[in-house]
Amino acid sequence: MDGVNEVGEVRVSRVQMEGDNESQTPSEHKCSTLCDSIHGSVHDKDNSPMMRALLCAQVSKVNRFKTEDQRWLLVREQMSETPLSFSLPKQLLSLLIQEHTNRIQEVKELGDLSPHWDGLRHDVISHCNHLTGCYQELLTELEKVSASSCFKPSTSKSDRHLQFVPTNLHTQRMEVTSPDSVWYDVITFGAPADHHQAFKHGGLKKLLSKHTNLRESCVSYSQEESSRAKELLTRMAQLQPLVFGLAEELLSVAQELNTARLRQVLGSLMEQTEQFVHALKEELVKCALLEIHNQCIANANSSHVHSNGLLCENCPADQEQDGGRRDTEYDEEEWDRVWVNVGKSINCIVAMVDRLQQQEETLQTVMSITSSHSSHLLPLVVTLRDCVREAVMKAQVAMTFVVLQEAVDATVAQGPVHIAQRRHAAFSQALSAVVCGVMLKLYRGLEDPDFLRQLHTVGVLAQFESLLSTHGDEIGMLEDMEVGVADLKGVSFTITEAKTEQPDDLLPTLSGTCFIVEVPLPPETFSSLPQELKDGLLIRVDPVLFNIGINQHQSYAERFGDCSLQERINQQSCERLKAYCNTLRDRLPDMGKAFLSLLRFLPVKRVRFLPTLANCFIEAKKRKNVEVLWIAAKVCRKVNGVRLTSCKSAKDRTAMSVTLEQCALLRERHALSQQHFSIALDWMRRDGCRMENVEKNIGSRKFAFSSVQLLTFPKLYRPPDGSYG
Structure with missing residues (x-):
């Protein structure tokens, strides 16, 4: 049937249809109809390109059986392998x-x-x-x-x-x-x-149940959340240098007596800072920071031995740059305040530029103007950079946590390699x-x-x-x-x-x-x-x-x-x-x-x-x-x-x-x-x-x-x- 080799010949001389004496239709005609149905079934349906691709090494068996009303059923069994x-x-x-x-x-x-x-x-x-x-x-x-x-x-x-x-x-x-x-x-x-691997220690359900009971409770992140975290890490790496570069350029332009240029750079800085805020101010970051804090508190008095033999006292909060402070309560509004500080910083810079331009009309020398511009803008630019740096640091910690946690949950947390392979x-x-x-x-x-x-x-x-x-x-x-x-x-x-x-x-x-x-x-x-x-x-x-x-x-x-x-x-x-x-x-x-x-x-x-x-x-x-x-x-x-x-x-x-x-x-x-x-x-x-x-x-x-x-x-x-x- 698979058309590979001709292996012999089958000759069908007659199919005897019992119970046909009362029928007006000659048995030879019924035999022809029966064979036509077999031929049509095999060659029209099972011989389609889709079936030929899906099924192979077919074995068929044919028989006929009588119904309750004395009709005949032609029954064909077919068993096939599949690639x-x-x-x-x-x-x-x-x-x-x-x-x-x-x-x-x-x-x-x-x-x-x-x-x-x-x-x-x-x-x-x-x-x-x-x-x-x-x-x-x-x-x-x-x-x-x-x-x-x-x-x-x-x-x-x-x-x-x-x-x-x-x-x-x-x-x-x-x-x-x-x-x-x-x-x-x-x-x-x-x-x-x-x-x-055999079943000496049971099957997957039992093995996974034992492993789950041994695992420490931890939050689980989806692949979509991990992908989003990786995107944010990439965006941070791109946007932070742009903000810092424009801030430096603003200080440089402030030393020149060029109001139009100063306004242009300030506009670019505001636009880039807005993109920075829009990219990073996400609920995912806020939730991850809260989970980091919770895990730190939960594990503050415990230790963890990794597969590499490394003993770690305490946990992810080691990454926090706050002088080692560990609050017993986490203020969920802290992440929002980070962005408030960024916004206040850029607003202060805009306000200072406005005031400095108003002073230009009363100042007498270029030296006094440029000196005034630089000395007044420098601390504000430094503050902006500090606020941006703090936001980036917290977001990096949070998104690193998400990526790692998803990786751990998708691999290590699922059990030892023999369970994963099973x-x-x-x-x-x-x-x-x-x-x-x-x-x-x-x-x-x-x-x-x-x-x-x-x-x-x-x-x-x-x-x-x-x-x-x-x-x-x-x-x-x-x-x-x-x-x-x-x-x-x-x-x-x-x-x-x-x-x-x-x-x-x-x-x-x-x-x-x-x-x-x-x-x-x-x-x-x-x-x-x-x-x-x-x-x-x-x-x-x-x-x-x-x-x-x-x-x-x-x-x-x-x-x-x-x-x-x-x-x-x-x-x-x-x-x-x-x-x-x-x-x-x-x-x-x-x-x-x-x-x-x-x-x-x-x-x-x-x-x-x-x-x-x-x-x-x-x-x-x-x-x-x-x-x-x-x-x-x-x-x-x-x-x-x-x-x-x-x-x-x-x-x-x-x-x-x-x-x-x-x-x-x-x-x-x-x-x-x-x-x-x-x-x-x-x-x-x-x-x-x-x-x-x-x-x-x-x-x-x-x-x-x-x-x-x-x-x-x-x-x-x-x-x-x-x-x-």
Whole structure:
């Protein structure tokens, strides 16, 4: 199907359509129609340039099943790899290397600092250097991998050089023809977790919680505030010499008997001083000075040992040039008085120039005039320079604090390098999967105006389903996955116009420290989009995660362990899912009505109205409540969301989940008969694409279950005899 090599010949002589005797249409005509539908589906839809760029190494399985009204459903499973498995992690590594390199340069440019702040700078530089070294090594190793490689098998999930690559990432897709074609997609991949570092000390959630408890409380500044602080530092370096230079020029011109020139220089000084005040008189500076004072008071009796071994008594206030005074109370109006003094100084100079020019009419000699001008203006100019210098000193201290604090918060404060690397790895794996899902959803919805309106108005829902247990190492995997999925909230998508229809030009690109994914579309397709999307409006992602353990280890956890992690994750995701649906209802009322119809899927006795949706999802006393996953999947599909399913390696439990979901869709939406429900489920698990997935991962056509283990599985998640061992 990928057109690489001719490998053989398949001859189809006839397709027998049972139950056609009562039809007036000859079976040969039905056979022709059936084959035409297959041909059209494969060649018209999946063979588009966008699909060819996104999907590769496709495997297809076709079967037919009878409906309740004795019709036939043609069902095609298709499993594909994607080049995003490697291309996005490589782009992310490049961005992280650049981000940390830039941060090193930024803090180095802050110049001489007090011992305390210099120690903080050393911490930031050391942290960033370590990460850039590790990430450069990982990127180098990934670049060595064949450009055609799109797949990381489950046997390589602990490989250090493949930390950032998602495990066993595939698109699992089902096409149903009866007679029209409908597609259902699920992204399957191993739980985004750092298997290389393993889980001896837990996963990200636990590690971050421990680190947070050890951190001293400190204010946090955003990247926007840090960028503004750097701009102010640059403006200070430019404006202060200009003000000082014009002040000196005013003294020089005052010695000349040239009223016009004196007035000209004075006007320039006033204008430059006004620009100086306008540039630096910001609330950010005032707030930072207050925070410096508060931290100084809080740490006055404590010491801090930096990673470089430097012991610092006291803190940032060491930079204050006030003779060591440390007030126990900070006057918030002090910063405003600095600017009042600058204004008074320049006003005094203007007033003095006016008086001196009036005196010129009565003075007799040039000598007396110039002497008078200089002697009267000199102290006022000195005062102006002192006031400007004080303002610059305080603003530099404040903005240096903001830049350093943001750098510390973005690096050191996030935890040791092994925690930061673990978090980036989990995020990278989750990112690759969700980008693949969003692109697939976008391609399928390009002709749906309601969906396109939903994209730029509300955003897209990404619903992650996890089958991990809350026992042993899988607790750590689930903790990694929780953080990795949550970090996707900072990711946005934007649609761009591709240069050509070549595969490389249709692959997404990652940019920015907030991670914007640019999805290119062919020019003709791009031109048909709503104007908002063509203008580059960002599409945000709302990720939610639901986990229900189904294996024997979850049975241990339910009887003897702790399921609170799973309960907390599901409860929080319920609230986020409900918030997304409420937003959809408020902003797009017509689509919101469609969501309300979801209530018919839920048990009436437990659901009276929308706010109780979360209560329906969580039944603390019900073990292995897989209904949580079913309902979450239904909600996701109803609101045009992206479905993603995971277990440890996306090989065995994931196969049980996606095949069950496919058969449930055939029954609920295409009237699959109950008898053929079991037949379809067994076929998909024994001979479908997921068995091919098992073989390509471990070289065996057997799911990794034992008969004893399967006794603890929910019945619908058990494979047919002969397919496991």
